[in-house]
Amino acid sequence: MKKILIVDDEINIGLLLSRFLSKHNFQVNTATSGSSAMEILSKEDYNLVLCDFRLQDTDGRELLKKIKVRHPQTGVIIITGYSDIKLAVELIKLGAYDYITKPLYPDEILNTINKALETQKAFSKDYSADNSSPVIKKGGQIMPEEFIIGQSATSMELMRHIKLIAPTNYSVILTGESGTGKESIAKAIHLNSGRKDKPFIAMDCGSLTKELAGSEFFGHEKGAFTGALFAKPGHFEMANGGTLFLDEIGNLSYETQAALLRTVQERKVKRIGGLKEIELDVRIIVATNENLHVAIQNNRFREDLYHRFNEFSIHLPPLRNRGNDILIFADAFLKSTNAELSKNVAGFSEDVQKCFLSYNWPGNVRELKNVIRRAVLLTEGNIVQIKSLPLEIANYSNTFAAEKAYALKPLSEENSHNLKDATIQAEYATIIQVLREVNFNKTKAAQLLNIDRKTLYNKMKSINLSKK
Structure with a gap:
């Protein structure tokens, strides 16, 4: 209905x-x-x-x-x-x-x-595949259930790239910091391709040892090595006809990269200890949070393998650079957490929203989701307040309030080559940096600067740092 x-x-x-x-x-x-x-x-x-x-x-x-x-x-x-x-x-x-x-x-x-x-x-038709429930959310594109569509120019460009590349068989490199949602983008590409009814197999290369990599990628036959009690298909074989997503590809050993290159080039795989070659029809999407160009220069990543993968690339920006999309993501996580916890938290206070937009989110979308789940759990009313946020995020609010309470008057640029003026400028920069690091707690700042509070107050006054 x-x-x-x-x-x-x-x-x-x-x-x-x-x-x-x-x-x-x-x-x-x-x-x-x-x-x-x-x-x-x-x-x-x-x-x-x-x-x-x-x-x-x-x-x-x-x-x-x-x-x-x-x-x-x-x-x-x-x-x-x-x-x-x-x-x-x-x-x-x-x-x-x-x-x-x-x-x-x-x-x-x-x-x-x-x-x-x-x-x-x-835009809203349900679609089921691979035991998940992605939905069409925008422009007729099928999206994973966890995929959140922002409204920023960056999000619109991302949607355009997915729509453009999905119907092809191009290999894709996804780059971006950890936690920016690379696997979700890989799933979206798969679900909008002709392979959507075939397997999507995700593999974390960061957790692979050199000894296990061959078996995980290519599979093995029974008795191929000590402990091989049963035959096992590799991830390439399991993804045949569909899409293989290789996360943190930069962590693979150089030897594993060489074996991987041969499989990617020939589109054939042979299980360890086996004789039969298996024909492959697999689309490959890889992801990394490091600069592969630097890895190539340092001989940690094969340039020929890089070019095999890099038929198309998409960069996912960090959450801190996505503007008001942060609030859209926060609302989506709020709704899912309400369902998970059977709560009815309606939204976020204005202070919390400002804090979300100002915080640098080193853990990106993954961190935001965890923060929302924690905050909703701790919220007793119907609005999430600052007190429900983790301390490191809540302290951002205190820092910004403190900075607003001060008038930071620029020092004169006259006689900029004067040694005394240069010393004052350096002292000014040091005091401001330390104050910000300790959220404008002057006692802690004085301790870090190795001076007493009275001396700090006098210096703040002398460099035109005064309360509004």
């Missing part, structure tokens, strides 16, 4: 629409404000939002923008009391499916809703 959320501050209109749509086999909920609508959407997915343009706390334009950022798969139809072609064009450009003017006619509403849902089929 399709789910529709009606947003209208006139209770009678919301009630009439709800009764009408319920009779036509829709599951309907209502909200009387933009804020309550966003809270409802944070807890449950809806196929469609039917929204009045004029609301007491916002308007349809602003609510549409929020819905498309937080819930891009949800369709939106705007209802208004007057016809304005320019406004209609603007709303559709912002992502609305359509625009209906009052008075409302039941047949027109039902027809518009059905058309919106028909169009949405290309």
